[in-house]
Amino acid sequence: xxxxxxxxxxxxxxxxxxxxxxxxxxxxxxxxxxxxxxxxxxxxxxxxxxxxxxxxxxxxxxxxxxxxxxxxxxxxxxxxxxxxxxxxxxxxxxxxxxxxxxxxxxxxxxxxxxxxxxxxxxxxxxxxxxxxxxxxxxxxxxxxxxxxxxxxxxxxxxxxxxxxxxxxxxxxxxxxxxxxxxxxxxxxxxxxxxxxxxxxxxxxxxxxxxxxxxxxxxxxxxxxxxxxxxxxxxxxxxxxxxxxxxxxxxxxxxxxxxxxxxxxxxxxxxxxxxxxxxxxxxxxxxxxxxxxxxxxxxxxxxxxxxxxxxxxxxxxxxxxxxxxxxxxxxxxxxxxxxxxxxxxxxxxxxxxxxxxxxxxxxxxxxxxxxxx
Amino acid sequence: xxxxxxxxxxxxxxxxxxxxxxxxxxxxxxxxxxxxxxxxxxxxxxxxxxxxxxxxxxxxxxxxxxxxxxxxxxxxxxxxxxxxxxx
Numbered sequence: 001x002x003x004x005x006x007x008x009x010x011x012x013x014x015x016x017x018x019x020x021x022x023x024x025x026x027x028x029x030x031x032x033x034x035x036x037x038x039x040x041x042x043x044x045x046x047x048x049x050x051x052x053x054x055x056x057x058x059x060x061x062x063x064x065x066x067x068x069x070x071x072x073x074x075x076x077x078x079x080x081x082x083x084x085x086x087x088x089x090x091x092x093x094x095x096x097x098x099x100x101x102x103x104x105x106x107x108x109x110x111x112x113x114x115x116x117x118x119x120x121x122x123x124x125x126x127x128x129x130x131x132x133x134x135x136x137x138x139x140x141x142x143x144x145x146x147x148x149x150x151x152x153x154x155x156x157x158x159x160x161x162x163x164x165x166x167x168x169x170x171x172x173x174x175x176x177x178x179x180x181x182x183x184x185x186x187x188x189x190x191x192x193x194x195x196x197x198x199x200x201x202x203x204x205x206x207x208x209x210x211x212x213x214x215x216x217x218x219x220x221x222x223x224x225x226x227x228x229x230x231x232x233x234x235x236x237x238x239x240x241x242x243x244x245x246x247x248x249x250x251x252x253x254x255x256x257x258x259x260x261x262x263x264x265x266x267x268x269x270x271x272x273x274x275x276x277x278x279x280x281x282x283x284x285x286x287x288x289x290x291x292x293x294x295x296x297x298x299x300x301x302x303x304x305x306x307x308x309x310x311x312x313x314x315x316x317x318x319x320x321x322x323x324x325x326x327x328x329x330x331x332x333x334x335x336x337x338x339x340x341x342x343x344x345x346x347x348x349x350x351x352x353x354x355x356x357x358x359x360x361x362x363x364x365x366x367x368x369x370x371x372x
Numbered sequence: 373x374x375x376x377x378x379x380x381x382x383x384x385x386x387x388x389x390x391x392x393x394x395x396x397x398x399x400x401x402x403x404x405x406x407x408x409x410x411x412x413x414x415x416x417x418x419x420x421x422x423x424x425x426x427x428x429x430x431x432x433x434x435x436x437x438x439x440x441x442x443x444x445x446x447x448x449x450x451x452x453x454x455x456x457x458x459x
Binding site: 035053054055057058059072074076079080083086087088247341 | 380381410411413415418419420421422424425426453454
């Protein structure tokens with residue numbers, strides 16, 4: 001099942017294990033901004049939706065029947081009334097289920113760049129003070145004035161599957177931050193990453209990771225698609241390596257999403273975009289193409305068989321996903337409302353949905369293969 | 373008193389466009405409504421007790437953003453969304 005969050009609500013695509021025929025479902029919450037829709041892999045039944053409208057503020061909904069019926073969180077993410085900075089929540093941007101040893105825990109990344117935690121499957125949420133009230137928060141976060149177009153956000157909440165206390169998050173803008181004590185303290189982890197405004201200067205924070213992915217089988221390896229290129233860091237590395245330098249020069253290594261092969265830590269997919277001139281954020285030359293590396297970024301190969309010869313859309317940071325079949329399926333969704341699928345690791349693509357609203361997020365979920 | 377509910381908030385009031393509430397101020401009415409319809413208040417007022425930017429409140433025909441506005445039992449409170457464009 002593919003969960004699709006759009007500018008105008010939630011849609012689903014369902015198929016069997018052959019992944020040949022897809023049935024579109026929805027809209028759910030038509031008219032709501034559906035920023036992120038995620039199924040809990042620990043139980044295969046609880047679905048969370050980060051939602052909002054322009055007028056009514058942000059909230060979270062949950063469903064235990066794969067989206068047939070929904071409940072709003074009894075206490076959605078919100079700052080305390082006596083918050084030290086009088087912060088108000090503008091958007092719930094990102095949802096991540098907690099560690100498998102913490103079955104009720106969920107994390108939410110937000111605008112402003114705050115972190116919220118639920119201990120009861122998303123029914124109630126509390127500000128996570130280890131991050132939100134960190135002594136460096138006002139320095140690391142874009143506060144009080146957002147610098148990022150479309151608002152600053154905290155995204156890419158990665159929980160180490162081998163260590164619940166190890167977390168990696170991304171701030172646009174702000175950089176990558178890491179905790180080894182379950183979020184009580186945080187450190188920037190940006191050495192080696194180019195800064196968008198100061199390319200000749202090494203800065204500790206202030207970078208713009210667009211998407212950060214920790215590999216589930218090798219959590220010491222983290223990839224990021226940054227505003228300034230594609231990077232990888234491995235356990236023990238002090239600095240990120242710009243693996244995007246191996247991309248074709250005429251394509252470059254700018255983009256929003258990066259997605260990892262669930263069984264091979266050397267394999268990753270990106271969807272490059274045009275970062276020249278005024279940053280159109282469409283495919284370079286208007287030629288949509290996925291690029292894959294099978295050697296941890298040493299080389300990259302174009303994958304565009306089946307994709308249109310010309311297209312002028314953007315693939316947002318949450319709009320690329322993979323499944324866990326033997327020949328891994330790779331999927332991406334576009335701002336022009338299309339969903340594209342490959343059932344052979346990107347070798348061939350076909351469109352499986354069109355004419356949807358602007359798509360913000362795409363997540364593959366298999367309710368039948370819950371972890372517990 | 374009668375409170376008029378705009379269509380985007382009627383999912384909270386089981387579809388009702390008018391509901392009854394009791395309270396001496398707008399703030400008290402919103403708390404009472406939240407007791408009746410869980411979550412409704414936070415859609416109107418943020419966590420810093422400020423009326424959300426695109427929400428409008430009318431006591432009878434008078435617009436106000438002051439949640440401490442005193443109310444009489446015969447007043448009617450109308451909650452509206454601003455006409456603020458959209459995409």
